[in-house]
Amino acid sequence: MSKFKKKKGGELPAISTASLPDIVFMLLFFFMVATVMRDSTLLIVNKLPAADQVEKLDKKDRVMYIYAGKPSSRYVDKYGSTARIQLNDKFATVSEVGAFILAERASKRQELQNVLTTALKVDSETKMGLIQDIKQELRKVSALKINYTTRVGDYTQNIN
Amino acid sequence: MAKRSAPEVNAGSMADIAFLLLIFFLVTTTIETDSGLNRKLPPMEDQVDPPIIRQKNIFTVLVSKNDQLLVEEELADIKDLRSLAVEFLDNGGGVGDEACDYCQGKRDEASSDNPDKAIISLKSDRETSYKVYIAVQNELVAAYNELRNREFLRLNPNLGVNYVEAQKKYDDPRTSEDDREELKPKLDVVKKMYPQKLSEAESSSKSS
Numbered sequence: 040m041s042k043f044k045k046k047k048g049g050e051l052p053a054i055s056t057a058s059l060p061d062i063v064f065m066l067l068f069f070f071m072v073a074t075v076m077r078d079s080t081l082l083i084v085n086k087l088p089a090a091d092q093v094e095k096l097d098k099k100d101r102v103m104y105i106y107a108g109k110p111s112s113r114y115v116d117k118y119g120s121t122a123r124i125q126l127n128d129k130f131a132t133v134s135e136v137g138a139f140i141l142a143e144r145a146s147k148r149q150e151l152q153n154v155l156t157t158a159l160k161v162d163s164e165t166k167m168g169l170i171q172d173i174k175q176e177l178r179k180v181s182a183l184k185i186n187y188t189t190r191v192g193d194y195t196q197n198i199n
Numbered sequence: 200m201a202k203r204s205a206p207e208v209n210a211g212s213m214a215d216i217a218f219l220l221l222i223f224f225l226v227t228t229t230i231e232t233d234s235g236l237n238r239k240l241p242p243m244e245d246q247v248d249p250p251i252i253r254q255k256n257i258f259t260v261l262v263s264k265n266d267q268l269l270v271e272e273e274l275a276d277i278k279d280l281r282s283l284a285v286e287f288l289d290n291g292g293g294v295g296d297e298a299c300d301y302c303q304g305k306r307d308e309a310s311s312d313n314p315d316k317a318i319i320s321l322k323s324d325r326e327t328s329y330k331v332y333i334a335v336q337n338e339l340v341a342a343y344n345e346l347r348n349r350e351f352l353r354l355n356p357n358l359g360v361n362y363v364e365a366q367k368k369y370d371d372p373r374t375s376e377d378d379r380e381e382l383k384p385k386l387d388v389v390k391k392m393y394p395q396k397l398s399e400a401e402s403s404s405k406s407s
Contacts, residue, residue: 066221091341094234095367171323174399183239198277
């Protein structure tokens with residue numbers, strides 16, 4: 040009886056790969072959402088000090104970043120090894136901090152201009168003198184909310 | 200002879216591989232958020248009439264250029280800083296209007312009147328290293344948090360979270376508006392009990 044006749048050849052039917060694009064797209068979207076673009080390339084060594092009483096710095100649109108530290112090894116020849124300030128993509132002097140803050144503030148939306156925080160991403164091997172100078176500049180342009188960005192860890196890691 | 204069709208490659212396991220990858224990355228990726236110590240700088244304009252603060256209400260912490268710690272003019276170890284600061288803030292030595300009814304300190308005459316008056320003054324040298332400065336700041340914030348935690352737990356015993364956790368929940372954008380509304384007064388009460396009065400003064404030696 041033909042009803043029970045086995046199929047000829049016994050070849051495996053091709054498995055549909057129609058869902059593959061979906062999966063790949065899922066991956067793509069996941070990474071698109073999860074990836075944080077680093078908007079400025081670091082020219083300096085930036086090993087943050089550790090602290091454990093930290094607060095999160097959410098809402099990236101309300102944060103202005105100031106980097107400071109020693110120039111990283113490939114820039115040492117050019118810029119020496121004393122700690123410097125980095126604003127956006129280039130090195131800056133202390134006196135440029137004020138102008139930078141004003142420019143950043145002007146670029147933000149009106150309603151955010153009063154709630155901006157300045158995140159100081161300073162390398163742990165920096166001397167306080169530079170930071171005091173930065174703080175003084177920030178006070179001049181009344182950018183008073185600051186955040187010492189740290190990594191999460193016990194404070195004893197800072198002392199050796 | 201009939202033309203032989205090219206054998207089709209079995210791609211059924213492809214989905215499995217993709218899922219495996221997806222799960223691997225889901226587990227390993229940490230979505231980076233910065234965190235740090237929030238501080239507020241004093242405004243630039245000089246106060247016309249600076250308030251007179253009594254010496255006993257100021258807790259001076261000085262980090263010297265050799266990264267040594269001087270607490271109230273005495274050499275101290277950073278390990279003891281937290282407990283020293285807690286002792287100072289929680290002293291509650293005031294009487295009358297300045298009394299502090301929730302303080303659990305020693306009520307020493309020579310130390311702070313109440314947490315509202317108590318000011319921690321943190322000074323650093325230009326040669327102080329940043330990491331030690333942050334460690335000191337961290338310990339001072341920890342002292343405030345310790346006291347705030349204690350009072351928060353005392354006032355809200357059935358909430359099941361301490362001050363720091365409650366604040367974190369409040370800051371979390373996923374927390375609903377209702378929860379936030381509920382938390383805010385509770386947090387504010389504790390913040391008012393132990394206001395963070397931490398002054399970061401200019402460097403002690405203004406070298407050029």
